[in-house]
Amino acid sequence: MDATQGRRHTADAGGQGTADADAEQFWERHYGTRRAWDAHVNPLLAETAAPLCPGVALDLGCGPGGDTIWLAQQGWHVTAVDISTTAVERVRDRARDLGIAGRVVTEQHDLASSFPAGQFDLVSAQYFHTPFAFPRGRVLRTAAHALRPDGLLLIVDHGSTAPWSWNQDPDIHYPTPTEIAAELDLDPEHWSVLRAEMPGRQATGPAGETATVIDNVLLVQRRDRSMAA
Numbered sequence: 036m037d038a039t040q041g042r043r044h045t046a047d048a049g050g051q052g053t054a055d056a057d058a059e060q061f062w063e064r065h066y067g068t069r070r071a072w073d074a075h076v077n078p079l080l081a082e083t084a085a086p087l088c089p090g091v092a093l094d095l096g097c098g099p100g101g102d103t104i105w106l107a108q109q110g111w112h113v114t115a116v117d118i119s120t121t122a123v124e125r126v127r128d129r130a131r132d133l134g135i136a137g138r139v140v141t142e143q144h145d146l147a148s149s150f151p152a153g154q155f156d157l158v159s160a161q162y163f164h165t166p167f168a169f170p171r172g173r174v175l176r177t178a179a180h181a182l183r184p185d186g187l188l189l190i191v192d193h194g195s196t197a198p199w200s201w202n203q204d205p206d207i208h209y210p211t212p213t214e215i216a217a218e219l220d221l222d223p224e225h226w227s228v229l230r231a232e233m234p235g236r237q238a239t240g241p242a243g244e245t246a247t248v249i250d251n252v253l254l255v256q257r258r259d260r261s262m263a264a
């Protein structure tokens with residue numbers, strides 16, 4: 036993957052990248068037509084990161100940026116990445132409005148073709164789903180390789196369909212944490228699975244309705260110091 040092709044959104048940087056036009060348009064429409072921009076940290080990320088000493092984090096598919104903003108507010112330096120230019124621009128603007136712009140860099144990437152440069156203490160992939168063909172296993176494996184020694188990769192996926200979800204495909208299969216770990220295909224000599232669980236939680240839909248939904252959670256730690264770049 037080419038780390039140079041993303042479009043960086045800071046006060047002082049610009050550039051052009053390539054992206055799958057359909058996927059980019061889809062997610063641009065998704066965020067461009069979104070009036071409410073309410074974004075909160077995922078509790079599973081907060082639970083994982085709260086005990087850690089703040090370092091350098093990467094938020095893959097940051098979307099509205101609730102996770103990025105929360106991490107930056109805890110003292111982390113965060114690179115927030117999304118295929119949607121609207122999403123990353125809004126995260127950048129929100130960070131600026133909150134006075135934490137110095138700890139947030141936003142970059143537009145189609146992660147199928149480019150990946151941000153750097154080494155990270157924490158990589159977070161929260162509900163990193165897309166309806167388009169996407170080499171997710173390869174991207175997440177690249178993320179695992181971008182970890183510093185002792186760094187953590189937290190993947191939180193949907194494990195069930197909420198009644199208000201835009202995707203009600205009855206045949207949808209949500210990969211289990213074990214299946215996600217198998218897709219990553221990481222050498223157990225160098226990466227450890229710290230958590231592979233499917234907890235339920237009470238979720239609230241856009242109209243205030245509630246339902247129990249499942250999250251598929253995988254937490255991986257890089258162990259091998261000799262492999263770090």
Ligand SMILES: C[S@@+](CC[C@H](N)C(=O)[O-])C[C@H]1O[C@@H](n2cnc3c(N)ncnc32)[C@H](O)[C@@H]1O
Binds near residue numbers: 058062096098118
């Ligand atoms: C289901 S949303 C989750 C957003 C956010 N992480 C959250 O928890 O609310 C999936 C996110 O992945 C982004 N995404 C989809 N395909 C992508 C790609 N090829 N490269 C980078 N980001 C992508 C979307 O724009 C979207 O923001």
